[in-house]
Amino acid sequence: MTKKEKxxxxxxxxxxxxxxxxxxxxxxxxxxxxxxxxxxDERLKDGPCTGPDxxxxxxxxxxxxxILNSTLEPRGMDEGLCFLRAKRKxxxxxxxxVIFFSDIHTxxxxxxxxxxxxxxxxxxxxxxxxxxKPITTVFIKAIKKILxxx
Numbered sequence: 001m002t003k004k005e006k007x008x009x010x011x012x013x014x015x016x017x018x019x020x021x022x023x024x025x026x027x028x029x030x031x032x033x034x035x036x037x038x039x040x041d042e043r044l045k046d047g048p049c050t051g052p053d054x055x056x057x058x059x060x061x062x063x064x065x066x067i068l069n070s071t072l073e074p075r076g077m078d079e080g081l082c083f084l085r086a087k088r089k090x091x092x093x094x095x096x097x098v099i100f101f102s103d104i105h106t107x108x109x110x111x112x113x114x115x116x117x118x119x120x121x122x123x124x125x126x127x128x129x130x131x132x133k134p135i136t137t138v139f140i141k142a143i144k145k146i147l148x149x150x
Contacts, residue, residue, distance in 0.1 A: 009147050010036040012063040014054035014083065016071065024067060031140045036063035051079040055086055058093055065146060070102035084117045097121040097146050099139075121146045 011033050015021040025035045036057070058066065070080035080100065088094045098117070101124040114120045122142045 008032055008034040009064040010034045010061065011065045011067060011143065012036040012054075012058060012061055013067045014051075014058075014080075015067070015069040016050065017069065020069075027140065028067075028143070031143070033143065036061035051083040051086075054083055058087065058096070059090070062093070063096065064150065065143060066096055066098045067143075068098050068100050070100060084120065088117065088119065095119060097150065099124060099142055099146065121149075 011028050013021055013024050013028070013035060015024065028035055054068070068080055068083060080102075084098065084100070087096075087098075096119065098120045099122045100114070100117075100120045111123060114123050122145075124139065124142070
C-alpha cells in the first residue's frame with residue numbers, strides 16, 4: 001500500500017464473485033480510494049469473499065466504507081443480511097457505512113433492508129448499475145457522497 005493509499009479513504013469489498021471483486025477494487029483505486037485488504041491472507045488482498053471472512057477482516061481493517069454483496073458464501077442470499085446483523089452488534093464497527101448491492105433482490109426488498117439497517121446508506125440493484133460489471137460512475141458518486149457526509 002502506498003502512502004497516498006494510506007491517506008485515502010479505505011473501502012472494504014465483501015463480495016463472493018472474485019472477478020467482480022477485482023473489478024470493484026480496480027475502479028475504486030482509480031477513483032482515488034484505497035481498498036482495505038486482509039493483511040494476513042494474500043488470497044483475500046482485495047477483500048473477503050464470505051460473510052465470516054468479511055466480519056473478521058472488518059474488525060481488523062476498520063475501513064471508512066463497506067461495499068457488501070447481498071449473496072455471499074456459505075449461505076448465499078441470507079449471508080449479506082447475516083453480515084449486517086452481526087456487524088451492528090459490535091460497537092467498534094456498527095456505524096461504518098455500507099453500500100449494499102444485489103442482482104437478485106428487488107428494489108423494494110433492498111429499501112426494506114435500508115430501513116432495517118441504518119448503517120446501509122445506499123442500496124443498489126443491477127438496474128441502477130445499468131446491469132454492467134464493473135460498476136458504473138453511479139457507484140463512485142454514491143461512494144463520494146457517503147464519505148462526504150461521514
